[in-house]
Amino acid sequence: MTLSLGDGRPILAFDVGGTDIKSALFDAGGHALGVERTPTPLAGSETPVALTARLAELAAELTSRFPRTTPTAAGVIVPGIVDSTRGIGVYASNLGWHDAPIRELAADALGMPVAFDHDVRAAAWAEHLMGGARAFDDVFVMVIGTGIAGSLIVDGRLHPAGGYAGEIGHSPVAGGSECPCGAYGCLETVASAGAIARRYTELSGHTTDGARAVFARAAAGDTVATAVVDAAIDALVLALAQLTAMLAPQAVVIGGGLSRAGDALFEPLRTRLDARLSFHRRPQLLPAQLGEDAGLLGAAIIARERTDAAA
Amino acid sequence: MTLSLGDGRPILAFDVGGTDIKSALFDAGGHALGVERTPTPLAGSETPVALTARLAELAAELTSRFPRTTPTAAGVIVPGIVDSTRGIGVYASNLGWHDAPIRELAADALGMPVAFDHDVRAAAWAEHLMGGARAFDDVFVMVIGTGIAGSLIVDGRLHPAGGYAGEIGHSPVAGGSECPCGAYGCLETVASAGAIARRYTELSGHTTDGARAVFARAAAGDTVATAVVDAAIDALVLALAQLTAMLAPQAVVIGGGLSRAGDALFEPLRTRLDARLSFHRRPQLLPAQLGEDAGLLGAAIIARERTDAAA
Numbered sequence: 001m002t003l004s005l006g007d008g009r010p011i012l013a014f015d016v017g018g019t020d021i022k023s024a025l026f027d028a029g030g031h032a033l034g035v036e037r038t039p040t041p042l043a044g045s046e047t048p049v050a051l052t053a054r055l056a057e058l059a060a061e062l063t064s065r066f067p068r069t070t071p072t073a074a075g076v077i078v079p080g081i082v083d084s085t086r087g088i089g090v091y092a093s094n095l096g097w098h099d100a101p102i103r104e105l106a107a108d109a110l111g112m113p114v115a116f117d118h119d120v121r122a123a124a125w126a127e128h129l130m131g132g133a134r135a136f137d138d139v140f141v142m143v144i145g146t147g148i149a150g151s152l153i154v155d156g157r158l159h160p161a162g163g164y165a166g167e168i169g170h171s172p173v174a175g176g177s178e179c180p181c182g183a184y185g186c187l188e189t190v191a192s193a194g195a196i197a198r199r200y201t202e203l204s205g206h207t208t209d210g211a212r213a214v215f216a217r218a219a220a221g222d223t224v225a226t227a228v229v230d231a232a233i234d235a236l237v238l239a240l241a242q243l244t245a246m247l248a249p250q251a252v253v254i255g256g257g258l259s260r261a262g263d264a265l266f267e268p269l270r271t272r273l274d275a276r277l278s279f280h281r282r283p284q285l286l287p288a289q290l291g292e293d294a295g296l297l298g299a300a301i302i303a304r305e306r307t308d309a310a311a
Numbered sequence: 312m313t314l315s316l317g318d319g320r321p322i323l324a325f326d327v328g329g330t331d332i333k334s335a336l337f338d339a340g341g342h343a344l345g346v347e348r349t350p351t352p353l354a355g356s357e358t359p360v361a362l363t364a365r366l367a368e369l370a371a372e373l374t375s376r377f378p379r380t381t382p383t384a385a386g387v388i389v390p391g392i393v394d395s396t397r398g399i400g401v402y403a404s405n406l407g408w409h410d411a412p413i414r415e416l417a418a419d420a421l422g423m424p425v426a427f428d429h430d431v432r433a434a435a436w437a438e439h440l441m442g443g444a445r446a447f448d449d450v451f452v453m454v455i456g457t458g459i460a461g462s463l464i465v466d467g468r469l470h471p472a473g474g475y476a477g478e479i480g481h482s483p484v485a486g487g488s489e490c491p492c493g494a495y496g497c498l499e500t501v502a503s504a505g506a507i508a509r510r511y512t513e514l515s516g517h518t519t520d521g522a523r524a525v526f527a528r529a530a531a532g533d534t535v536a537t538a539v540v541d542a543a544i545d546a547l548v549l550a551l552a553q554l555t556a557m558l559a560p561q562a563v564v565i566g567g568g569l570s571r572a573g574d575a576l577f578e579p580l581r582t583r584l585d586a587r588l589s590f591h592r593r594p595q596l597l598p599a600q601l602g603e604d605a606g607l608l609g610a611a612i613i614a615r616e617r618t619d620a621a622a
Contacts, residue, residue, distance in 0.1 A: 091590060138472055150557075152558070154465050155470070159558075161558060164555075165559045167557070168557055168574070169557035170590070170591065172549060176484045237555070241482070242550070245479060245482035246479055247463070247472060277494055279402060279492055280478065281472070281482070
C-alpha cells in the first residue's frame with residue numbers, strides 16, 4: 001500500500017472478512033507497515049472471542065516487528081449488519097454471529113481503545129476522504145464483488161441508520177431470483193460479480209474465470225455472456241434509478257471486483273441510467289480509487305477519528 | 312384549522328398548488344386566521360409574476376381583515392422541483408415555470424422576508440414537528456394523491472438534495488407504464504389515487520368517485536377493483552422495500568387522499584412489505600396526522616424558522 005493517511009497517531013487496523021483478516025500497523029506518518037492477510041478463525045458461536053484473540057496475536061506480531069511504532073488505538077471493521085454506535089456486530093451470515101459485542105471484546109483483547117464499524121462503511125469513508133468520493137457531500141459508495149454492499153454519505157457524514165442503510169444489494173429488482181438472505185429478487189442475485197459468473201456457468205455450461213471473463217466474452221460476441229451482462233447492467237440501472245429518485249446523490253462511486261471491468265461497466269450504466277430518468281438529477285457514476293486498501297485505510301481513519309487521543 | 316403552531320411571530324402562509332392557493336394569516340398564538348382557497352393564476356411564462364402579485368393581494372386582504380395581527384414574514388410553498396437554498400422554482404409541470412426566482416419575487420411583492428420551499432417538504436416538516444412523524448429522526452413522509460411525492464428527513468433534518476430527493480412517485484417499479492414526466496414505469500402511474508381511479512375506469516368501463524371508491528368496490532368483491540388495488544399495493548410495497556434496503560428509515564408516514572383508505576391500505580402494505588424483506592429493519596408505516604393543513608402549517612413554520620426575527 002503506497003497511500004498515506006497523513007500524519008497522526010499510530011494505529012492498528014484490521015479489516016475482517018468472511019475468509020481473511022487484513023491487518024496493518026499505520027505509523028505516525030500514516031504509512032501502512034506489515035500489511036498481510038491471514039485466515040479468519042471461524043468457531044461457530046465462539047467466533048467473536050476467537051477472532052478478537054487472533055487480532056491480539058496479530059497486534060503482538062506487528063508491534064514486535066515494528067518496535068519504534070507504538071499504536072494507541074485500533075480500528076476493527078467487519079461485514080454484515082453493524083451497529084457502530086453500540087459497538088455491536090448485529091448479524092453476519094459468513095461469521096455466524098448475532099449481537100456480538102465486538103468492540104468491547106476487541107478493546108479487552110488488544111488493551112487499547114477500538115473504533116468499530118462496517119467494512120464497506122469504513123471503505124466508503126476512506127473513499128470520501130481520500131478517494132473517488134472526495135468531491136461530494138451526498139454520495140453513495142457501492143462495492144460490487146461476491147455480493148453487493150454500499151454505504152450512504154449524506155451531508156458529508158456517514159448515514160448508517162443503525163447499520164441497516166446502504167443495502168442496495170438486497171433491494172428488490174425485476175428479474176432477481178431467490179436470495180440466500182431470505183428475500184427474493186435482490187439486486188445481488190443478478191448483478192454481483194459472483195452472480196454474473198454463476199449465471200453464465202448455469203446458462204452456458206462453461207465454467208469461467210469470474211465476472212470480468214464474462215464481460216470479455218460478451219465483448220467478443222458470446223450471446224449468453226451478453227445476455228448475462230445485459231441483465232446485470234439493467235438490474236443495476238433499475239436500482240440506481242430508484243436511488244436517484246429517492247436520494248438524488250451527487251455521485252455514485254463503484255468499487256469492488258466488477259468495477260475493474262471499467263468502461264465495459266460504466267459506459268452502459270451511464271447511458272441506460274440516463275435513458276431511464278426524466279427530470280431527475282443524474283448522479284455522476286465514478287470508479288472507486290482506493291481499491292482493496294479502502295477498508296484497511298478506513299479502519300485506520302475511524303480509529304484516529306473516534307478514539308481519544310489521550311488514551 | 313384548529314391546530315396551533317404555538318406562540319411566535321405572526322406569519323403569512325401560502326400553499327400554492329396547480330389549481331388553488333391556500334392562504335392564511337397565523338397570529339402570535341400560532342392560530343390560522345382567514346384560511347381560504349383561491350384559484351392559482353396561470354399565465355404561461357408570466358406565472359411567477361402573476362402568482363406573486365396575487366399573493367400580495369391576498370396578503371392585503373388578510374391584513375385588512377385582521378388589523379391587529381401584523382405579519383413580519385411569509386412562507387410560500389410550491390410543487391415541482393424546488394431549490395430552497397437559492398429560492399428558485401426549478402421546474403413545475405402544472406405551473407409551467409423553469410428556474411423562476413419565486414422567493415425574491417414574493418419578497419418584493421409582499422414587502423417582507425419570505426421563506427420558500429417545496430409543498431411536500433414543508434408538509435413533511437410540519438408532520439415531523441407536530442404530526443405523524445414526530446417520534447422519528449429518520450423518516451420518509453409521502454403524500455399519495457393525484458401523484459405521489461415525498462420528502463426525506465435524515466438525522467432530524469430535511470434532506471432536499473437540491474430539490475431532487477424524495478421523488479418516490481417517479482421511482483421505477485415493475486408494472487408501471489409511461490409517465491407524463493417522460494420516464495416509464497414510475498410508481499405513480501400505478502399507485503397514486505389518480506392512477507387507481509383511472510385504471511379502474513379503463514379496465515371496467517365504469518367511472519368512479521376516485522380511489523377510495525375503488526377500494527370500497529374491492530372490499531365488496533369487485534374483481535377488477537381488486538386487481539387494480541392489488542397492483543397499486545404491490546407497487547407501493549416494491550418501492551418501500553427499495554427505500555428500506557437503501558435508507559432504512561425508522562418510519563414511513565403516508566398522507567394524501569389515498570391514506571384515508573385507512574386499514575384497507577395500511578394493513579396489506581404492512582403485511583406484504585414484511586413478507587418482501589429479510590434481515591432488513593422494517594419501518595413503521597403510519598398515517599399522516601395533519602391532513603390537508605400540513606402544507607399551510609409547514610409554510611408558516613419555515614417562515615418562523617428561516618426568516619430574521621428582526622426584519
